[in-house]
Amino acid sequence: MTVLDETPVDLSAGVGMYVGKSPVMKEVLDLAFRWAKTDYQVLIEGETGTGKELMARFLHHASERWDRPFVAVNCGAMADSLLESELFGHEKGSFTGAHRDRKGLFEQAAGGTLFLDEIGEASEAIQVKLLRILETKEFYRIGAEGSLPMTARVITATHRPLRKRVEEGAFREDLMFRLDVGKITMPPLSKRLRDIPDLVVSLFQKEGLPERTLTDQALKRLESHPWPGNIRELNHVMIKTAVTLPAQQTIIDEGDLALPESRLDERLLLNHESDCTVPELLEAVRLYEKELIQARIETVLKETSGDRKRAAELLDLTERKLRYWLNEK
Structure with a gap:
């Protein structure tokens, strides 16, 4: 029996994605399995921590491309210039420090799957290049005169709905239509x-x-x-x-x-007989709010490999405000 003969549940286990008993997750898996058997672009949406990359790996593993490369990159964790070089590769001498030819991720994923995580954070310049690649099925290394064929299947993911990003003016609608041929929405744990x-x-x-x-x-x-x-x-x-x-x-x-430890005693909210005062409750809520914000900042800093400038942009904060929340001078 080959990978293509395995059931969706077996395939999901093979990539470390636990389906469970919740009807909502079984419906998601069945839909994903149908899209896996096609060669269309698929957009995966869902909150942070819901398993979007595991779903991307499932789509690859369940497809006819299963024995070809699966290559992933986080579009929100890199500066524009670095992401462009990472995606498209470069020719020797094309810029300072380019001492040799380098294959980009589109080349590395040839015949397989290229997973673009946090696509909603890609810059306008990167979006334009991606749109052209999806339309022409070819790309250029940085500094190259000739094009190369694009044979990878592109799967994308975002924790912020692309439609909302389009409405905010931060994402191209024509690119969204290219990426959102198939859509899979990962359910939050609260639904499972x-x-x-x-x-x-x-x-x-x-x-x-x-x-x-x-x-x-x-x-x-x-x-x-x-x-x-x-x-x-x-x-x-x-x-x-x-x-x-x-x-x-x-x-x-x-x-x-x-x-997570919190100074907010949940019994103050759940027990109507509690003898706490309103000022005490407000102080507990204030401290809990600070802990939640700090935890979110730490999560984004990990996702951006410690890049404070990028983290501040993703969190819609100034760098000064980010340092304030982290109790830094």
């Missing part, structure tokens, strides 16, 4: 709460961690958490939980969960 127990089991198996059981109280606590970071955040919390527990402990209770 029934999958949490099996997601935890799958994570522990994948990471080689001891098998442990969640108590009902622990599960309820996980289901009530908002999960702004979705599955990525769940993985982080459960790995931290598993590593910090005593090796002999096989049960995970509510108090064992390594959820």
